[in-house]
Amino acid sequence: xxxxxYDTDCVTWSPQGKLFQVEYxxxxxxxxxxxxxxxxxxxxxxxxxxxxxxxLAGYQEKQFKIDDxxxxxxxxxxxxxRVLCKYMRTECLEYKYTYESxxxxxxxxxxxxxxxxxxxxxxxxxxxxxxxxxxGIDPNGVHLFETCPSGNxxxxxxxxxxxxxxxxxxxxxxxxxxxxKSTLEQLILHGLSAIKKAIMEDEELNEKNVEVGILGKNLKxxxxxxxxxxxxxxxxxxxxxxSQIQQE
Amino acid sequence: xxxxSEISAQQQHTTSPVVTGGSVIALVYNGGxxxxxxxxxxxxxxxxxxxxxxxAQVSKNTIYVSSGEFSDxxxxxxxxxxxxxxxxxxxxxxxxxxxxxxxxxxRLSYKKRCKINPLYLQNVIAGFHNGERYLALVDIYxxxxxxxxxxxxxxxxxxKAIISNYWNENCTLEQAKQVIKECFKVLFxxxxxxxxxxxxxxxxxxxxxxxxxxxxxxxxxxxxFKTRANEKLHTQ
Numbered sequence: 403x404x405x406x407x408y409d410t411d412c413v414t415w416s417p418q419g420k421l422f423q424v425e426y427x428x429x430x431x432x433x434x435x436x437x438x439x440x441x442x443x444x445x446x447x448x449x450x451x452x453x454x455x456x457x458l459a460g461y462q463e464k465q466f467k468i469d470d471x472x473x474x475x476x477x478x479x480x481x482x483x484r485v486l487c488k489y490m491r492t493e494c495l496e497y498k499y500t501y502e503s504x505x506x507x508x509x510x511x512x513x514x515x516x517x518x519x520x521x522x523x524x525x526x527x528x529x530x531x532x533x534x535x536x537x538g539i540d541p542n543g544v545h546l547f548e549t550c551p552s553g554n555x556x557x558x559x560x561x562x563x564x565x566x567x568x569x570x571x572x573x574x575x576x577x578x579x580x581x582x583k584s585t586l587e588q589l590i591l592h593g594l595s596a597i598k599k600a601i602m603e604d605e606e607l608n609e610k611n612v613e614v615g616i617l618g619k620n621l622k623x624x625x626x627x628x629x630x631x632x633x634x635x636x637x638x639x640x641x642x643x644x645s646q647i648q649q650e
Numbered sequence: 651x652x653x654x655s656e657i658s659a660q661q662q663h664t665t666s667p668v669v670t671g672g673s674v675i676a677l678v679y680n681g682g683x684x685x686x687x688x689x690x691x692x693x694x695x696x697x698x699x700x701x702x703x704x705x706a707q708v709s710k711n712t713i714y715v716s717s718g719e720f721s722d723x724x725x726x727x728x729x730x731x732x733x734x735x736x737x738x739x740x741x742x743x744x745x746x747x748x749x750x751x752x753x754x755x756x757r758l759s760y761k762k763r764c765k766i767n768p769l770y771l772q773n774v775i776a777g778f779h780n781g782e783r784y785l786a787l788v789d790i791y792x793x794x795x796x797x798x799x800x801x802x803x804x805x806x807x808x809x810k811a812i813i814s815n816y817w818n819e820n821c822t823l824e825q826a827k828q829v830i831k832e833c834f835k836v837l838f839x840x841x842x843x844x845x846x847x848x849x850x851x852x853x854x855x856x857x858x859x860x861x862x863x864x865x866x867x868x869x870x871x872x873x874x875f876k877t878r879a880n881e882k883l884h885t886q
Contacts, residue, residue, distance in 0.1 A: 501746065502753035508742040542744055 403429055413525045423529065424522050427551035430531035434477030436567050436600045437464050439535040439546045440560035440574070440593055442584045445618040446537035446546055448475040449593035451564075451601065452611050465615045469494040470622040471504045471539045473615050477564035478532035478551075486514055486530060507538030511547045511555050519553025529553075533563045537617050544619070562596065570596040577643045584646070590614060590626075590634055591641045598638065607635050667719035667770045669693055671704055672844050673805035674715045675833050676774050676785055678798040678819050679826040682854030683776040683785050685713060686830035688837075689863045690845035691720050697845065705851045707858045709734050711778050712748040713851055714755075717802040718771035718790070726769060729758065748777025752786040752794065760792025772802035778853045804841040809833040823852060835866050 408414050409422030416422060437450035452461035465475045466483075468490045476483035490510055497505040514534070521527045529551040536547040548563060549555045560578050562570035573596040581589065593614065598607055605611075609631035617623045626634065669691050676685040691699035706714045706727040714730060716723045730751055737745050746754075752775040762768050773788040787793075787800045798819045801809055817829045827850055837844040846868055851860040 500754055500757050501750040503747065503750055506740070506742055506744040509740045509744065512740055512742075540744065542742060 411525055412522050412527065412529065421522065421552075424552045427529035427531050428533075431478040431533035431550060431563060432565060432567075434479075434532070434564045435464070436562060436564040436570060436597060437475040437477050437535055438560070438562035438567070438570050438574075438593060438596055439475060439537050439558070440578070440581050440589060440596075441537070441544050441546045442581050442586075442589050443544065445586045445589055445616060445621070446539070446544055447586070447589045447593045447617075448473060448535060448537050448613075448615040449590075449597050450475050450477075450613045451597055452613055454611070461611060463613065465613050465625065467615075467623045468510075468536075468538075469498070469504060471617070472507055472510070473537050473617060473623040475535040475537075475615070476532055477535075479530075480532075482530040483532040483534070486517075486532065486534060489517065490514060504540060506540045506542065507536065507545045507547070508540075508542070508557075510538075511536050511549060514549050515553050515555040518549065518551060522551070522553055535561060535563060537615070537623075539617060539619055562600070566600040566602075569599040573599050580643060580646050586616060586618065586621075588646055590616065591637060592643065594634060594638055595641065595643075607638075608632075609635065665766070665768070665770075667722075669698070669720045670843070671702075671717045671720050671723065673801065673803035673809075673837055673841065674717050674772070674774050675802075675805050675809060675813075675830050676715075676776055676800040677813070677817055677826045677829065678783050678785055679823050679852075680820045681823060682778045682852055683783050684823060684826045684830065684850060684852040685715050685774060685776050686827075686834060686848055686850045687715050687717070688834060688845040689847045689849055690843075692843045695842065697843075700845065700847065701863065703849060703860075703863070705849055705860050706730075707851075707860065708751055708775075709745060709748075709777075710857055711853055712746075712751055713776050713853055713858055713860070714751070714773065715776075715851075716771040716773040719769075722769045722771050726755065726758075726771065726773070730755070747779045748775060748784040749779070749786075751775050751777070752784070752788065752796070756788045756792050756794035758792075759788055759790065763791050774800050774802065776853055778855060781855070804837060804844070805833060808836050808840055812836065823854075827852075831866050835868055838866065838868055 406422050408416040412423045435451045435453045439448045450464040454461050466487045467473045494505045521529045534549045538545045546558045548561050560574045609628045614626040672688045674687045687704050689702050691702045708714045708730045768790050775786050777784040786796045812833050834848045838846045847863050847865050849863045
């Protein structure tokens with residue numbers, strides 16, 4: 403993105419009706435490594451590619467459990483993500499304390515969006531530089547939401563955000579009609595196939611740099627462990643969406 | 651140890667009740683939950699307000715009744731209605747379930763009890779949600795108990811024997827109603843603050859049904875009342 407006039411702060415509109423600071427914040431999301439989510443009638447799967455700042459460092463976690471029935475995957479500024487994660491966890495805990503039941507997903511995303519929007523309407527604040535993919539299950543069904551620094555939020559059947567996410571979205575556009583009736587295993591394999599489209603040529607998927615989180619109507623949020631990841635990545639060799647069509 | 655200055659600095663609206671409602675009896679039956687209460691609000695020992703409808707429908711599948719200070723009951727009804735109304739602003743079609751109301755009330759009661767400013771109520775929340783019957787008692791201290799039958803006030807002393815002999819959790823609606831009416835007959839005879847006009851409401855899969863108040867049959871024309879020993883009434 404090039405530099406523009408009228409981009410000094412959030413309280414200045416451009417003549418074309420844009421808030422450039424907010425748009426720049428959304429660029430920060432695009433710089434984060436890819437994370438994607440996809441849902442079926444019963445399950446939601448979050449997949450993300452973890453970055454390693456240097457060979458000496460560990461890999462940066464990108465998925466965080468908010469409650470048994472809800473989890474997020476982040477792309478962008480990790481520090482901002484931590485703030486939102488803490489907020490969501492506190493809200494869920496308070497809701498559980500008062501009502502003894504799980505916080506409805508859409509409602510929490512609405513609250514996060516409200517919080518994000520507030521930061522875009524002040525001279526002294528900056529927008530959050532992180533996009534969240536929120537996966538959750540509630541009485542209304544299975545949900546996948548995307549939030550962005552602008553304070554907008556959208557519900558998706560499947561979505562990818564972060565760097566080189568267009569490749570994953572292209573994969574989704576071809577195959578998302580299969581997701582609704584997919585089993586959990588098929589969903590995970592679709593997610594990993596989509597991530598594979600988005601990695602650089604000299605990189606490869608392995609159990610260290612990929613993170614997969616699963617959530618289901620009767621399944622609390624869990625991460626796949628290293629062995630399970632290895633097995634699924636191995637299954638990728640023989641997995642093709644075409645075979646799923648033949649089964650149905 | 652609570653120092654007097656601490657208490658006087660806090661608001662203390664209801665530490666002794668003024669206008670009180672009577673006992674509440676609630677039973678689970680095979681298709682839902684049924685609640686009975688009388689229609690009297692007493693002003694101390696005076697039967698001041700008769701024909702009071704004390705059964706509040708909080709949402710489509712939840713009813714709330716309580717015994718104790720009636721103004722606290724009215725306030726709680728407003729609080730519970732507020733939760734449902736606030737749910738509308740999120741546009742997601744998710745409404746509180748009966749259990750949500752029960753737990754919310756428990757938290758509210760406990761908070762007020764901690765400030766020595768209690769809601770002077772024994773609360774009963776009944777509902778039917780996702781094919782499951784729900785019945786809970788929340789008392790003045792914020793204790794929360796889910797149960798198949800609930801009694802408050804004097805009904806806890808007089809009626810438990812009747813309930814355990816004639817009711818089970820899979821009985822029919824008619825059987826449960828009959829048990830409740832028997833209990834209120836006994837209460838009218840034994841509890842000085844009870845009334846013989848009662849109101850019954852039940853929640854089932856179709857929703858809430860609140861019936862018209864009715865008088866329980868009690869017999870007073872015993873010979874012993876008409877002609878007391880060695881005495882004749884003026885009219886005779």
